[in-house]
Amino acid sequence: MTTSETDRRGFLRAAAGSALALTVGGMTIGLFARAEEAKRGARQAEPQPARAGAVVIADPSRIPPPIRRGHPVHHEITLEVEEIVSEIAPGARFRFQTFGGQVPGPMLRVRRGDTIAFTLKNPARNVLLHSIDMHAIYGTGGGAAATAVLPGSAKSIVFKAAYPGFFIYHCAVPEMDMHIASGMYGAILVEPERGLAHVDREFYLGQNEVYTVEPFGTKGQHKFDQDAMVREQPTYVLLNGAANALTVERGRPMRAKVGETVRVFLVNGGPNLLSSFHPIGNVWSRAWPQGALANRPLRYVQTQPVAPGSTFVGEMELPLAETIKLVDHALSRVLHQGLLAEIVVAGKDDPSIFKAGR
């Protein structure tokens, strides 16, 4: 185990030990967070918080372009926390905790060796304490302690992207499991110095499970179910923040063309469930488990385990017209809990590869 892993686990344990430990240390932050938690419980049941009507579904194509430079640079990056109510299924609303108003949070893209001045902003309209732990960071808590920020304030860190790969970031306050289950995670891509191979399209997806008192698809406002979370029995398991969000049926499928190569970035926020990521009707021609891009890819992988708190990068060839369904192959999640995303591949059939019988 590296020093940074030890530190991160230590912080997680301390944080899980709760707000009391923080107050004993002479910080008002813990008390405040606990009081705010109590308020949250009351507010969550209210049907119309400040940002009602927003949609948290991250557009899988809206990500920074590949890096083509051969030298390190300095970045100034600010992420704003948004606590917002959004549709989790048609007619069903849920109070999300988000980075940048979307699930997963914005994909950050830098090159190994770059430095990043990063600011986490928690606007005054929010209710809860938040922070960020990036797995791309050498440092205590992955930055979590240094970025713990109350509503109406902002905190900054500076870090070097010292090692390459595709890494999750997530909120890491004492109630971090609830925050992550409510959408508060995203990913940062640290490209190797040589960059990534050319592909025609890239898509960015995030999986997390949501625990609610109300059954799947119940109309109206859902309340968070803490007990169900501890039992690890979610109501929803989602890609990009809503049931079947990226499908033809819901009007937001991903699109590509025959002959293209696509790269899919998946981050599994969890907080608890392993994803068994599979492209129905295709295969991961090149696969980087754990987003560990410094390694050679595995070839022709069917179903890739993606741990909570980790990522996956996979590439597909598209030899013929089809609709590829991206699923967690724990299929009850697909059939009963809203987990599905589709890539519609337009173009010609190729009967030499596949044809249906008469």
Ligand SMILES: [Cu+2]
């Ligand atoms: Cu948070």
